[in-house]
Amino acid sequence: MLFRNIYCRGLHKNVRDMISKLSKLMQRYRKVDQAILFLRLFVGGMLMLHVIGKLQRYNFLIDGYPPLMFNNPVASFVILTGLEALFAAMIMCGLWTRFAAFVMALGMFVDIFVVFSSLRWFGVERQVLYIGIYLFLVIAGGGRYAIDSLFYRRKSSE
Numbered sequence: 001m002l003f004r005n006i007y008c009r010g011l012h013k014n015v016r017d018m019i020s021k022l023s024k025l026m027q028r029y030r031k032v033d034q035a036i037l038f039l040r041l042f043v044g045g046m047l048m049l050h051v052i053g054k055l056q057r058y059n060f061l062i063d064g065y066p067p068l069m070f071n072n073p074v075a076s077f078v079i080l081t082g083l084e085a086l087f088a089a090m091i092m093c094g095l096w097t098r099f100a101a102f103v104m105a106l107g108m109f110v111d112i113f114v115v116f117s118s119l120r121w122f123g124v125e126r127q128v129l130y131i132g133i134y135l136f137l138v139i140a141g142g143g144r145y146a147i148d149s150l151f152y153r154r155k156s157s158e
Contacts, residue, residue: 036143037094043133044092047104051085066114080107091137094146101137108134 054061058077065073084107090100108127142148 030144032140033144036137036140037145039133040091040094040097040137040142040146043130043137044088047084047088047091051081051088054081083107094142094148097142097146097148098138101134105131105134105138 054077062074062077065077067073067076084104087100087104090096091104108131112124112127
């Protein structure tokens with residue numbers, strides 16, 4: 001509105017109309033940032049609940065946990081669960097959202113092809129859904145309501 005009032009006084013009517021339409025269009029797409037915020041909070045919250053559930057069933061899970069990167073399944077469990085919690089918090093806060101979502105998508109690919117390879121796409125619907133959400137966040141970024149946007153805004157104003 002301020003842009004339209006200050007800069008449109010001396011312009012031709014067609015240019016004023018175009019600026020008015022662009023201003024309305026930009027206001028309409030502010031809802032996208034709110035949707036990205038909701039998606040970030042939702043997927044991060046779901047992943048945090050998943051991590052809490054894993055920690056509550058530690059004694060049951062540790063016996064059958066696959067030793068992915070290490071020979072010790074306890075080390076794999078602790079490191080991977082800690083990374084899941086860290087990246088979920090990063091996604092929720094909007095801190096390095098693209099990086100965190102990309103790593104989580106890679107984790108879901110490993111989950112599908114290494115951990116659940118015997119299921120052959122019948123038990124991996126949840127992982128495929130998470131991959132889609134994470135890839136959306138990789139493409140869209142954290143949105144306007146992310147910590148990242150504060151850093152980028154500060155750099156562009158200097």
